[in-house]
Every structure is written in C-alpha cells, then in structure tokens.
Amino acid sequence: MATRITHKYNPTFSGFSRQVLLRWAPNLGLWGGAIGVGALFLLEPIPRVQNVILSKLPILGDYWVRPIDPADSPF
Template sequence: MRVQYRYNPAILGVTPQVITRWVPIFGLWGGAVGVAALFFLEPIPRVRNVILQKIPAVGSYWDRPVDPNDSPF
C-alpha cells in the first residue's frame, strides 16, 4: 500500500472547509447588526434622509418635514 499525501491549506488552523461552514452564519449576524445599527442611528438626520427614506413602501415613515416657523432660514 502506497501512502499518498494531500496538501490541505490552512492559516492558523483555518481551512477552506471551516470558512465555507462559517460564512453563512457570519453573514446572518452581520445583516442583523447592520439593521440594528440603522435603527440605532435613526435620530441622525443624515441617516434618516439618505438611507431610511430610500426604502421602498416604508420610506415615508421617516419623512419629517420642518415647520416653517422652526426653520432658521
């Protein structure tokens, strides 16, 4: 019987098989953290105007017009 060696690339013990197993999990957690960050940053006007108002069908929820009496201009 002949012994055959196979090269299994690994960096600090992380192999391609480990990466393919963990990528979907990290993707879900990353998406959840991103959505939570958007809602946490909702009071900032730039986030509200540039990101949240662009969401189809619910973007008008974040539309907060300024009363002309409160405008400094």
C-alpha cells in the first residue's frame, strides 16, 4: 500500500515563515523603539526637531516651547 504525499502551502516573507516573524516581532519592536528614542535624543538640539516633534509630546512638550521675546522679533 502506497502512502499519498500531500503538499501544504506555507507562505513566507523573504524566506521567513509566519511563525518565525511572530516569534521575533516583540524583540524587533523593542529594538526599534530604543533606536527611535536614541535618535530623538541625538537630534534634540536641532530646532526643527524641537518644534515639529518634541514640543507636541503630551506631558513633556512645554519644555521645548521657546517663546520669542517681542523685542527680538523682526515683525
């Protein structure tokens, strides 16, 4: 009696199966968050980063708001 061979379709993304991606997702998420926080820490002195990103943080945003003195304003 011959055994019948059946094929199952196992989708992959760049050679990684769904189980491997789900197992690595939390670790990669933590590393990505740490890299993002580190990038903001290094880019903090740039005024555009202060105005566009850091000043809009919910609790800490007031630290980066720098009002311009009316005497220094050219208008």
